[in-house]
Amino acid sequence: MGAIVVIGAGPAGRCVVDRIRAHAPQPGGGRVVEVHVVDPHALGTERSSDAGPAVRDPSCGVRVRVHHDRAVRLTESAGRQFVRLLGGETLEADAVVLARGRPGIPTGPAEREEAVFADRHDLLYLPGGPDQEHGLESVPAGEPVLVRGAGRAFAGLLAPLTTGRGGRFSQGRRGELVYLPGGFEPLLYVGSRRGVPHHARPGYRLTGGTRPRRFAYEGDARQATAKELAYAYYQELFTAHPSRTKTTWAKFGPAFARAEQGGKEMRALVTKSVPRFADRLHLDRLERPLRGVRFGDLAGLQRWMHGYLAADLERRADPGFSPDLALIRALLDARPRMAGDPWFEGLFGLLADGPSLVCQAELHALARAGVVTFIGAEPRIEQDDGGWRANSLTVPGVTRARALVETRRPRSGSAHCADPLIADLYARGECREAAGLLAVRVPDGRLITGHGSVHGRRFALGSLAAGDTGSDGSATLPGRADAVARAVLSQVFGALVHAAA
Structure with a gap:
């Protein structure tokens, strides 16, 4: 029998338990999954420190046990995970899913x-x-x-x-x-x-089959990452929208890979091969759009901002700008090794951690209304x-x-968060911070350690997990929970699980 601990019974916790039920193996041969849900405020049950009744799902071989308690420490031994509860009980499991809400930060x-x-x-x-x-x-x-x-x-x-x-x-x-x-x-x-x-999240999908490519650091991880982002952007442009380029990807790609990031040769190559300014990638302009810009009064700045928001909505809704999504995919690919870097996290937040198109349109309307x-x-x-x-x-x-x-994200991050379990993981180097949240591998939600490795038996989901914004095309919580549930069950049983009916 396999055991899974899900810490948190909010939307993320409930969603991942539902998907575990959907994907769990059929009962038989000892293939039963016991899911322990830990939350002092779990809905629909009495508050106590005792475990609630086991709820069995006869169609999928899943037993769910609710613990009205708080998880305060997570350790492991010989691959087994041990979750200590505030009331004194310790739960042993094959895998743990952190699904609580975003951890608070003590006031500085x-x-x-x-x-x-x-x-x-x-x-x-x-x-x-x-x-x-x-x-x-x-x-x-x-x-x-x-x-x-x-x-x-x-x-x-x-x-x-x-x-x-x-x-x-x-x-x-x-x-x-x-x-x-x-x-x-x-x-x-x-x-x-x-x-x-x-920026708003794109409302379209990739069409050019972009594949991430990594470049040697050569002593500067940021430069290498910036080149990877640009490479993904232009690969999508050349393969999905060839009419807007003057050459082919087969010629442009190798030349771009040889050129120094941001150097004269690269700039000349892009200018010659991509005629429209709007189709060229300018990371510095994206990162600091108001750098060096001055307005005579507040009204002038508002007119500029209204245009900025309108242009963002138009670009993020138009599949013709799918290179923007390729850039986001490259950011997601780079995040496990760049998590915690201020430059990268700032860029990631700006480009990949934004609101939906609907919410961005609402912000635009609020700005025009003077609110x-x-x-x-x-x-x-x-x-x-x-x-x-x-x-x-x-x-x-x-x-x-x-x-x-x-509304700024706290800079103190996981090391000083009010959640003792997460603060302890950070102190032991067993998790990595990403803009105040837990760094995870997308899409399966595996926790990234302080050394940059991926933990096989620990997962994070929901608002406390960095990258859970859906910019990779599976924006919804059910989509993310589905990927996490499959990965958890595959780890627990060491084999692929059957697809839900």
Whole structure:
């Protein structure tokens, strides 16, 4: 009999258990799977430290046992996994799936200072973290609110503060999405390191059969990775859209591989072979679109941002720009060995960890409606007697507010997270951080260790796992859970499992 521990009974945990049931071998010959679900707040059962009743699935040979307890430590011996629970029990398993929500980060000195300042002056300060959503009800309606960060967490707070307060989206005369305020929204002034939100996830698939290629580091992993990204991008362009190039991939590919990344020879090759500027890859421009750009006033920056968002929506919906998706696939391929590198993680977040096309269109509508205003790159937010003031080199002037919301990903990451199990794994070098989350191999969710190897018996899924954004074409949680369940069962039984009926 095989044993699996799933830590977390939220959407990710429930989904992976469902897929384990679907793919588990038929009963017989001792091929029974026992799944232990560990969560102190598991739905549908009484809260206690005792294991719940075993639920048997007669069609797939699966027994599920719920433990209303918290997992606090994960160790292994001779390949066996041992999960220690807060109540004292230890579960032994063939494989473990970490499916809890994103781990919290203890408040740091800067956050504590802002909280003290807010309390002293009767202001509102919401630090980042999984509990932030409970404080959004306190965000004042109709007043300026500074938001620091424009990534994934920023996208997540928009709905509670807009449609969650009575607003709604409608279709405009030209088919565009329009936001109709409910009258209780705050006025969000958003600044971030780049000054722009993450790109939307593409709404199409690859057509050119791109295959990742790795280049020798030669002492610079970033340069090698940048070349791999560009190689994948141009391979898709030349093979899927040959009418937009002046030569063939058979000629361009080898010449590109020989050229130095970003060097004169490579630039000349691309300019000669790819006539349209829009078809050429400029990683530096993608990474810092507002670098060196200055506007005369805030209104000028908003006009530019509206165009930026419109162009992103158009490009991410048009299969003619499938090289963008090839670039994302290359980012996913490189992540296991580049996880934790600030340059790579920033690029990954910008290009591969963004919202859906629908959510990006909603952000565009909110910006046009004046609910969201962008204040530029590298904002400097300081305290003053009346609240906070923010300014940026992108645009002159100062924005003031009596409320500040943090949506930046914490930089302290796994080593300092409030989850003792994950913090302990990190301290022992048994997991690797990726932008504050757990680095995993996509799509099977195997945990990547601190040394860069892939752990065969540990998996992570859901919002605490880096790369679980679906940019590889299987965006949905069921798709990711399905891949994880198959990999877990293959590991447990040492053989391929049958497909679900």
